[in-house]
Amino acid sequence: MSKTILITGSGSGYGNLIAKALSEEGHGVIAGMQIIDEKSRKAADDLCSIPNIEVVAIDLDNERSISESVGRIIHKYGAIDILINDAEVASFGLLEATSIAQIRQVLDIGLLSVIRMIQAVLPDMRKNKAGVILNICCGPSLFSAPFLIPQTLAKMGIMALSEGLQAELKLEGIDCLAVLIDNCLSGSINNKLFEADLPEIAGAYKIESRQVIRKVERSIREPELALEKRQDVAKDIVDLLNMKSGLRPKQLIVDKKNERTIRELFVRKIELKNKWAERAGIKLSATT
Numbered sequence: 001m002s003k004t005i006l007i008t009g010s011g012s013g014y015g016n017l018i019a020k021a022l023s024e025e026g027h028g029v030i031a032g033m034q035i036i037d038e039k040s041r042k043a044a045d046d047l048c049s050i051p052n053i054e055v056v057a058i059d060l061d062n063e064r065s066i067s068e069s070v071g072r073i074i075h076k077y078g079a080i081d082i083l084i085n086d087a088e089v090a091s092f093g094l095l096e097a098t099s100i101a102q103i104r105q106v107l108d109i110g111l112l113s114v115i116r117m118i119q120a121v122l123p124d125m126r127k128n129k130a131g132v133i134l135n136i137c138c139g140p141s142l143f144s145a146p147f148l149i150p151q152t153l154a155k156m157g158i159m160a161l162s163e164g165l166q167a168e169l170k171l172e173g174i175d176c177l178a179v180l181i182d183n184c185l186s187g188s189i190n191n192k193l194f195e196a197d198l199p200e201i202a203g204a205y206k207i208e209s210r211q212v213i214r215k216v217e218r219s220i221r222e223p224e225l226a227l228e229k230r231q232d233v234a235k236d237i238v239d240l241l242n243m244k245s246g247l248r249p250k251q252l253i254v255d256k257k258n259e260r261t262i263r264e265l266f267v268r269k270i271e272l273k274n275k276w277a278e279r280a281g282i283k284l285s286a287t288t
Contacts (some may be wrong), residue, residue: 002027002028002240003028003029003081003082004027004028004073004077004078004080004081004082004093004152005022005027005028005029005030005054005077005080005081005082005083005084005241006030006032006042006057006070006073006082006083006121006170006245007019007022007030007031007032007079007084007086008033008083008084008086008113008117009032009033009085009086009087009088009274010029010030010031010032010033010055010086011031011033011034011035011039011040011043012087013023013043013138013221014086014136014138014181014230014234014237015031015086015087015136016043016047017230017233017234018084018086018229018234018237018238019031019047019048019053020047020050020053020234021234021235021237021238022052022238022241023050023052023053024134025238025242026041026052026169027052028052028054028077028254029052029053029054030053030054030080031044031053031054031055031056031238032056032057032069033055033056033057033058033086034057034059034060035055035057036174036194037253038260038271056073057067057069060087060109060113060116060117061108061109061113063116063197066116066117066120067120070117070120070124071123074124077277079124079125079128079131080121080125080131081123081130081131081132081286082131082132082241083118083121083131083132083134084134084136085113085114085117085118085134085135085158086134086136087114087116088107088110088114088136088138088154089105089106089109089110089151089154089194090139090151090194091103091106091148091149091150091151091194091195091196092148092151092194092195092196092216092217093147093150093195093196093202093213094147094196094201094202094205094213095150096198096201097196097198097199097201097202098149098150098197098198099197099198102150102194102196102197103150104126106151106153106154106155106192106194107150107154107157109154110150110151110154110155110157110158111153111154111158111161111176112136112156114158115161118133118161118165121133122169122174125172125173125174126172126174128173129172129173130173130174130245131174131175132174132175132176132194132241132245132248133138133169133174133175133176133177134176134177134178134179134190134237134240134241135158135162135176135177135178135179136179136181136237137155137158137159137180137181138155138181139151139152139155139178139181139207141155141156141158141159141180142156142159142180143156144156144201145216146212146216147213147216147217148205149215152249155189158178159178159180159250162176162177162178162251163178163250163273164251166250173221173245175245175248175250176250177248177249177250177251177252178250178251178252179237179240179251179252179253180251180252180253181233181252181254185229189235189269192235217262221252233254234251236254240252241251
């Protein structure tokens with residue numbers, strides 16, 4: 001059955017690929033994006049030329065823009081069946097060398113915009129007793145990585161948000177899912193990579209520290225997955241959404257290097273969390 005699906009960050013990266021893959025499945029896709037320059041206008045025109053896709057300009061920093069856009073979509077299509085949050089930003093550098101203003105911007109785009117979108121769609125989803133919220137995290141999300149602290153704060157926040165909402169929305173008929181794509185920067189990220197904006201402070205660190213920083217920077221700028229493999233990731237996400245409610249796993253972990261480290265870390269984390277919940281008298285499922 002065709003669904004109405006709203007995707008943020010659809011101008012590039014995984015959001016763009018997922019939008020195209022869902023349209024091929026016959027779903028009605030609302031591609032939310034900020035159209036601010038020639039590149040984003042070209043991306044919008046490309047998506048508009050694809051059947052089943054409508055592009056909607058949404059300013060994720062602006063609650064009014066989000067509320068009005070969501071309201072218009074619901075009025076036109078009757079409901080938003082699925083919300084996919086994929087808008088993101090990356091940051092790199094020493095925390096001390098990053099201004100509070102820049103940290104605030106990273107957290108605003110990377111975490112608060114996700115919360116704004118969720119709060120905007122939940123009233124209608126609760127009214128319909130149905131809906132799916134899917135949050136995509138690309139990069140370190142289960143632990144804090146050095147020189148990526150503002151970004152990982154946002155990503156870890158999204159994982160915490162997803163896990164908490166799974167329990168809060170369980171009886172409302174709404175699924176909240178998280179997709180963790182390990183150790184990568186999507187195509188959109190390298191164009192939105194904030195570097196520490198206080199270089200005079202970074203220059204005061206020891207040479208050995210600066211050498212480590214350069215090594216980390218090289219690793220995060222490594223070539224990402226080939227287009228074919230990224231399309232496979234998008235297909236996995238589409239398959240997850242096409243599953244029936246109640247049968248979907250709450251988390252999808254994509255590990256491009258086929259290592260088990262992240263999976264093992266996640267499983268152990270869930271075990272410890274469920275033990276904490278039991279002590280608090282809260283019953284959680286094995287996957288939440």
